Ligand code: HEM
């Protein structure tokens with residue numbers, strides 16, 4: 001090497017990749033010594049990704065299962081649920097006639113747990129945790145994360161958070177039941193409801209552990225993307241997945257600590273008797289001596305995280321969808337730079353719109369105007385993205401396989417749910433809509449279903465990289481069409497309920513004459529929910545069946561994609577590339593260029609070829 | 613893992629970069645508390661009181677500690693181990709002094725009748741300074757470990773040790789600067 005000039009060396013790296021001497025020393029053993037260090041306390045990003053995914057799937061089944069139970073009670077309140085006693089024990093109460101129904105207290109607990117689990121454990125950890133871990137090192141051309149140790153700890157903090165939350169399901173006073181947003185006073189006074197006691201304490205412990213996990217993960221993702229990119233991988237050559245994961249992690253690093261501060265004050269109110277959030281409260285006819293606090297203060301702190309959090313959920317899905325759409329439409333993503341800039345714009349705006357969740361909480365209407373304005377401006381970058389996705393599809397040579405269908409489904413859901421967001425963003429319309437089923441419909445479509453679709457697109461697409469086998473495409477298509485139709489069947493009617501003023505989180509509407517005629521609609525929704533839930537079990541079966549029995553991947557690059565993860569061996573070992581790390585020569589979206597179907601990122605520009 | 617990409621141009625050391633990201637999140641935590649302070653203060657029913665004088669002494673102490681640590685690290689790089697050890701120890705002792713002074717400040721607040729559980733204006737001061745003190749204690753632990761290392765390990769200048777000291781130094785400067793910000797905030801808000 002010593003005799004080579006700098007230019008020669010550059011050329012060598014271009015042609016043969018970049019030798020970081022990774023395989024020179026024998027440290028393979030450190031990672032692959034036995035079962036425990038390989039599969040349990042693993043520091044390999046690919047294994048950690050699978051851990052996040054499978055843990056997320058576990059929680060998705062629990063969380064969705066809960067929704068089926070409370071939907072049953074809501075849709076068919078007259079039915080006898082005494083058979084559920086085997087599962088829920090005392091939370092099923094029997095009347096004189098021996099007819100069992102879900103206890104009201106536990107109904108609220110289930111709604112609360114459903115929200116908490118899905119938002120944090122499934123759509124944050126399960127989505128961004130899985131794909132950031134899997135794809136960041138593979139797509140930027142790194143051996144692993146910047147700190148594999150912190151990465152492993154990130155997973156185990158998540159695991160512990162889940163464990164604590166799981167335990168809270170079994171305490172005798174029940175899990176927390178005051179809603180996933182945990183507003184005081186229900187969350188601040190242990191005597192406020194039965195779930196506000198031990199259940200709430202465990203909820204707080206769990207979420208603090210969870211924040212630690214997010215921060216450890218996020219710091220790692222950002223450091224890796226900014227510092228460990230391979231030769232030639234400039235920022236503007238990064239796939240949109242990486243941009244999305246990067247910005248998501250930055251949002252998390254800046255917003256989750258605010259939630260911790262909010263929780264800190266809540267914990268002190270609960271246990272030391274401070275009055276940050278509590279003022280002039282009567283409970284059971286007794287005046288408490290808390291004075292001077294403000295419950296709205298909590299809402300500010302919560303939603304300062306809460307709104308960015310919804311983008312923490314959706315941005316990774318957007319990144320995955322951009323990538324999948326482009327690969328399977330065999331076209332470059334339309335407006336790459338606009339895509340990046342709109343991610344940045346969304347991220348920035350997401351920090352200054354939080355009070356749109358508080359229009360009805362007594363926020364000064366004059367100040368609300370600013371939040372209306374910024375909220376509606378978010379529609380602009382969102383629309384840019386939607387336009388670009390559709391333009392990417394336009395005239396494409398589309399493969400309608402499972403990942404692609406879910407990616408297209410994502411776009412559909414994001415449009416439907418985004419439009420209702422514009423309704424809600426107007427503070428005057430929100431007077432009628434706030435805390436109704438319209439909001440439930442809005443965020444389930446735009447966040448719940450859309451993010452799930454993004455996740456499914458990612459799983460079907462990268463399953464071959466994770467397990468060296470394909471998932472069954474026929475089952476995948478059944479899964480897609482059933483879920484698409486079913487999800488609209490569940491949430492479309494909810495818009496009408498909401499416009500009519502039906503409030504969310506109510507156990508029963510029997511006593512309200514106005515709402516009584518919605519009984520059949522509620523039954524319809526419940527049935528649709530059960531069908532959709534069953535279809536997800538089909539996905540789970542397909543997933544595990546395919547791990548062991550799926551069609552084997554026989555080529556290195558089965559989708560004909562350009563990005564670096566497909567330059568690794570079919571089953572990449574530790575360090576991802578057996579030899580040198582490939583050097584990157586071009587951006588990630590050279591599809592259909594110069595009459596070629598696709599050109600891998602590692603292929604040098606041809607003589608006279610212009611970079612995109 | 614930094615050694616993996618040594619051939620590549622390193623913009624900034626990954627560990628230092630990770631530390632900065634961590635500090636950004638710590639900063640957000642305090643930004644949240646100080647914003648909550650302002651929101652709550654604007655709502656009225658707010659007790660005005662004078663900050664304990666110990667908080668001002670402690671500010672001087674942590675600034676001096678920071679400066680001394682800076683000198684200690686420089687002396688290490690120059691291989692002047694004698695001065696380095698003494699300065700490091702001194703800096704750690706001053707750090708401990710800071711925490712003790714904060715504690716004295718809290719006692720002083722109790723003495724004038726501002727309790728943790730009273731009007732939120734007092735509770736906020738306890739929480740903000742308390743959470744800050746926890747971060748100082750974290751740094752102090754690392755500082756004392758490095759004192760142990762300084763006295764027990766061999767007198768060699770290694771890149772690794774220099775790097776660790778730099779991480780510690782930057783954290784220590786950060787908690788010092790953070791305290792100055794918090795103190796100024798509390799003064800200016802009243
Ligand atoms: C054009 C874009 C959007 C606008 C203008 C918008 C606006 C709003 C508004 C004003 C609310 C509050 C309604 C109320 O409580 O009365 C709301 C609720 C919500 N939005 Fe959006 N939204 C948009 C997109 C999104 C996206 C992309 C997500 C998630 C990925 C999302 C997730 C949520 C959630 C989770 C809630 C309800 C939280 C709760 O109260 O439990 N929204 N949205």
Ligand SMILES: [Cu+2]
Pocket residue numbers: 306307310353354356357
């Ligand atoms: Cu929002």
